[in-house]
Amino acid sequence: MIAAFLGVLGLVTLGLSVASATAWRADDTLVVSAPASGSGTLVVTAPGVLEMGGSPVTVTARAHGGSKVVLAIGREHDVTAWVGADPHTVLTGLASLHAMTTTSVGAEPATAGPAPDPEGSDMWIEQATGVRTAKLTWTPVAGRWTVLAAGAGDGAAAPTVMLSWPQAVSTPWLVPGVGVGSILLLLGLAWGLRLWLQARRGGPDWHRTDTGAVPDLATAGGSMRESGAAIAPDPGLDDAPTMILTRRQMRAAAAPAPRTAPRLTLRLRGEGGERGARASSLPRTGAPAPDPAAPVAGVPAVAPAPVGTDAPTDADAPAVGAPTLTPAPIEDAPVRSRFSAGGWIPRRPSTTKAGPSTEAADGDPAAPTTPGPAASAARALPVPPVPAVKPPAAPGSRADAWRRAWGFPGEAATGPDDPVGPDADADADPPDQAQPRKDTP
């Protein structure tokens, strides 16, 4: 729409500016005429009239009646003397840009006899004779000069006299108009072309991505940066919405990561080496993972911390988290995020299906798969692994994670490197967070 508007605007501007220099351009000549009038067959100009429009002047006379017309330029006094007492018309000046003012002199009708014919007088410095029309061009020189136009021959009458001068005509709008018009037109065309290409390709050929030093991580409770908070993962359903974490969050998440064997390595600035990229929120989950806290992971992203706090009351956790949750499903969940409507919508891990089918998540306590019952089972099961997997992480790490998540200096910066339960990581986390992007396309 705007493209079309721009294009039309450009065209109109172009057209107007060109027209201003062509069709609407002022004439190169100033032309004035005086119709035949008055009695007699003679028309003369007042001194100065010939020169008033510039130089040179072109005089044209058209006969009315009669067949011969004579134009002659002579000194004012000579012309006046030649005309003598004969009735004649004097052109005295301009009435408008196209007409002249006239004065009739000697109103009495011409005496009988042939009309006076000035042709051939030695006094004229320029003269022209023609049948019905005569024309001469004269470059004014110093002095008082006038033109004498006479109709001659049978039935002669005063001719119509036209004077024309060249005039300089400027076209101030041409260049700027064409420039601006061209730019507008090109803009419109370019825009239109792009739209057309898009339409042909069937959809947008690009989409936004926010990238940067910060890796995008999806955490269960994370706020969606791109799609806005609008998509708040239903804690009950899924804890693995794709999301982007702040660096701090990531650190917080990474710190406790108890397990090693990251599937994906990320280089985190400042931390130096590679890190269990799994950094994700796993730690959190990691902690809970063992215990019923697992479901906690599903808790709204924002506050893993609270979860942590809650951790003790793991028993309750199930209540908070969707009962459906089990570590297992979590694993793949993240993998499946997809793009739609300009935002990342976390794919709900159709826990049941995906979870089990995929990875070796089975190995985990999550194994129990089935969500519903799992919840209860989870409680039961997780317990044992917890201590097994990472005794250290449990309480302290959780608190630490909380602190980090909220920006408090965490004294217990645990070595991220811990090779601890890599697996736990893998599953619990949306490890894939980094992946979603790759997947989506």
Place this chain on the structure above:
Amino acid sequence: MTAPERRVLGCGGRAPRRLRSVGAAVAAGACLALAGCAPALPEPHPAAVAAVPPPALTIAQTDRLLGAIGARLTAADTALSAAGLDARLSGPALASRTAEYAVTSATAGAKGLTALQLNAQALVVPSTQEWPRTEFVVTEQPDDLTSPRLLVLQQASPRSEYTMWGWARLLPGVKMPATATPTIGSSPLPADAAGLIASPSDVVAHYADVLLNGDASAYASTFAAPDTYRASITGGRAPLAQVAAQANGTFTETYTPTPDQTYALSTADGGALVVTAMSTASALTITGASLRLPAELAAVSGGALAPDAELRNALNVTYADVVAFYVPPAGSKTLIQVLGAEHIRTSVTGS
């Protein structure tokens, strides 16, 4: 129709009136704006009327004029017929040329035409707005190596053409006085102009007296010598006086300036170039003898006299003369000088 529409369409409401007044104001404003944009109309700014009239003819006009005269003259010379010659010749020139055609025809070319070369060497253009207008032209030397001619061109009235009124052969050794350039023009002087040693009409009258009386004239000393023209005139009288003496007859010759045929243009030094027409009448009477009329005289008798006719009583010959003078300004010690002259027999009567 909605109410507002009705209001607008109706003519009586207040709103329309306001609209109309607003419209009128807008229109007036637009007109003013457009008028402001419109270029001012050119106005005639005629040159001031010169204190001194411009030259009546430009050089180009003179050249064109001489060409026209020359063309007509050439045509007439070829036909040895003066028919149509009056369009471009007048006064003494026309009379002289007409006589020359007759003589040339009668003598089969033994007596030829006066060579007239119409290429101008110098112009003395009148600066005037009156008529008649007279312009002097000094031509180049003719092909026969006779002296250059001083042509007198004249326009009698606004609607008449310039004609060659007369010509004079410049006398040997004369020097034309300096005159204003053609682009400035020389002011014409009336026949009774003051400021000269003698007014033009007086100069002509005095010269006629000198021609008649010779050195006995009171004015003889006012004219510079030598004057080859005067010498030839007085010298030409001797043979006829001798004939008269032999035939118991008389011989008289009178010189009469033609009235109103004296033209003068001022020179650079305040003097004047004066050209006048004059007629010379020679009257010869014989008694007891006969005179055989030469063909060249019979030719200008208008057919009244046949060639070789026997004249027993009288022979009257009339000459058309054109004489040009330089008249110095008043107070000058310079003498009046005859610059040129022409003397052509134009008519003969006899019995």
